[in-house]
Amino acid sequence: AQSVTQPDIHITVSEGASLELRCNYSYGATPYLFWYVQSPGQGLQLLLKYFSGDTLVQGIKGFEAEFKRSQSSFNLRKPSVHWSDAAEYFCAVGAEGTASKLTFGTGTRLQVTL
Amino acid sequence: DSGVTQTPKHLITATGQRVTLRCSPRSGDLSVYWYQQSLDQGLQFLIQYYNGEERAKGNILERFSAQQFPDLHSELNLSSLELGDSALYFCASSVGHEQFFGPGTRLTVL
Numbered sequence: 499a500q501s502v503t504q505p506d507i508h509i510t511v512s513e514g515a516s517l518e519l520r521c522n523y524s525y526g527a528t529p530y531l532f533w534y535v536q537s538p539g540q541g542l543q544l545l546l547k548y549f550s551g552d553t554l555v556q557g558i559k560g561f562e563a564e565f566k567r568s569q570s571s572f573n574l575r576k577p578s579v580h581w582s583d584a585a586e587y588f589c590a591v592g593a594e595g596t597a598s599k600l601t602f603g604t605g606t607r608l609q610v611t612l
Numbered sequence: 613d614s615g616v617t618q619t620p621k622h623l624i625t626a627t628g629q630r631v632t633l634r635c636s637p638r639s640g641d642l643s644v645y646w647y648q649q650s651l652d653q654g655l656q657f658l659i660q661y662y663n664g665e666e667r668a669k670g671n672i673l674e675r676f677s678a679q680q681f682p683d684l685h686s687e688l689n690l691s692s693l694e695l696g697d698s699a700l701y702f703c704a705s706s707v708g709h710e711q712f713f714g715p716g717t718r719l720t721v722l
Contacts, residue, residue, distance in 0.1 A: 516632040523626050532710075532711075534713070540616065540705075540715065541613070541616075541702060541713045541716050542702065542713040543713075543715055544710065544711075544712070547709075547710060549709065557695065588655065592709055598660070598668065598713060599645060599657040599660055599668055599670060600645075600647075600711075601657070602654060602655040602656075603654075604654050605654065605655075
């Protein structure tokens with residue numbers, strides 16, 4: 499069964515600092531990987547996705563993520579955080595093949611200090 | 613705006629009652645997914661429909677049921693509600709692997 503681990507429940511960074519949110523997945527075949535962001539009281543917005551090809555993927559709002567098969571990781575990064583990035587971030591894995599359910603991690607809450 | 617709409621936005625009801633949550637997918641999307649987000653369980657997949665047919669089931673309770681209609685909108689029915697059913701219920705739609713989420717329905721069971 500597929501699973502996702504986000505080891506950091508809460509992270510605080512200063513505005514302008516770099517950010518890395520960790521995500522480890524467990525899946526037997528080639529995974530489909532996603533990062534979503536949820537602002538308070540809002541739905542989930544897709545930041546970026548990895549299906550195949552280049553292991554460094556670019557997303558919206560200046561975010562990027564790197565797929566490392568050897569480490570079963572898909573960490574999210576941003577070189578300079580803005581106060582508006584404060585939100586909860588979810589990593590998710592989907593099964594290969596036809597469109598299927600997503601399995602989410604427990605999320606990382608990002609706080610940005612000014 | 614993802615293009616996925618959910619109604620109502622908030623729902624407050626009592627234990628033992630039954631409610632229906634509605635979801636309209638993005639135009640052209642054939643797949644609809646339902647997820648539950650709660651403090652203790654996190655984000656969990658409940659059920660998936662594809663073009664009117666049930667495609668996959670997750671941790672959905674027997675008291676819960678769903679359907680997808682010919683116009684592709686979907687409804688999630690929750691019955692015999694318990695306090696623990698209080699959660700945010702999301703609908704998502706997709707045409708491939710990328711899922712687009714609606715704003716959710718916040719259900720409070722008192």
